[in-house]
């Protein structure tokens with residue numbers, strides 16, 4: 001696979017240089033607490049997850065979700081695959097900080113991973129599946145085939161996806177120009193704001209450029225990534241083509257959540 005902006009987009013994210021011991025500890029606690037809706041969803045939808053379950057998370061970031069699953073007795077052994085070296089280093093320090101021993105953090109491209117098997121759950125939280133799908137034509141099928149082969153017969157894949165409908169319709173209504181958006185981070189985050197600039201490429205993927213503003217300074221950092229939008233219908237078609245069935249779509253992690261994110265849960269057909 002050649003170079004793609006998505007392979008390096010998160011290179012500086014959660015750099016340990018941005019934390020001292022106290023802010024690191026506060027941030028870790030905040031990230032663990034932030035996983036509660038996902039934990040509640042998994043406890044309801046996959047009640048057989050227990051301290052024997054093998055879990056793989058694609059694009060595991062700081063691995064907070066895997067550490068929390070372990071704390072809740074919902075995994076026995078886990079692999080977190082994260083391409084960003086800075087996030088991997090953060091995840092390793094986080095692991096020592098909370099004394100975890102059964103989450104294994106791999107710093108590599110998910111699409112280069114050796115085959116796995118007998119996995120109870122493969123997770124892709126936030127837009128990670130959409131970052132991988134935008135890498136090349138057919139990357140989504142390659143990823144889903146790997147996941148299918150990794151699952152045990154009773155296993156499940158859970159992906160969080162965004163249709164980006166609201167951005168697509170805003171961009172279209174402005175005649176194909178870009179859209180700018182501000183977002184504010186919680187106070188535990190070393191960054192205070194992000195300014196997003198969203199446009200479309202010729203494959204109708206979103207090109208999302210972000211400028212981050214560091215809290216209390218004039219320092220800025222930038223990144224860009226490309227995301228393939230999915231609707232519940234289009235991801236169902238992809239999953240079926242890769243041999244999945246029993247496909248369930250949820251409007252968010254929490255019942256009644258009104259968000260543009262949706263969750264898909266599928267099993268081997």
Ligand SMILES: C[S@@+](CC[C@H](N)C(=O)[O-])C[C@H]1O[C@@H](n2cnc3c(N)ncnc32)[C@H](O)[C@@H]1O
Pocket residue numbers: 006007010058059060061062081082083084087108109110111124125126127128131132
């Ligand atoms: C939107 S973030 C989500 C991180 C984490 N799942 C969360 O919810 O906090 C996407 C993550 O996927 C990682 N990623 C993107 N492409 C990847 C790939 N091909 N292999 C492994 N990790 C990847 C990025 O580096 C980034 O940390």
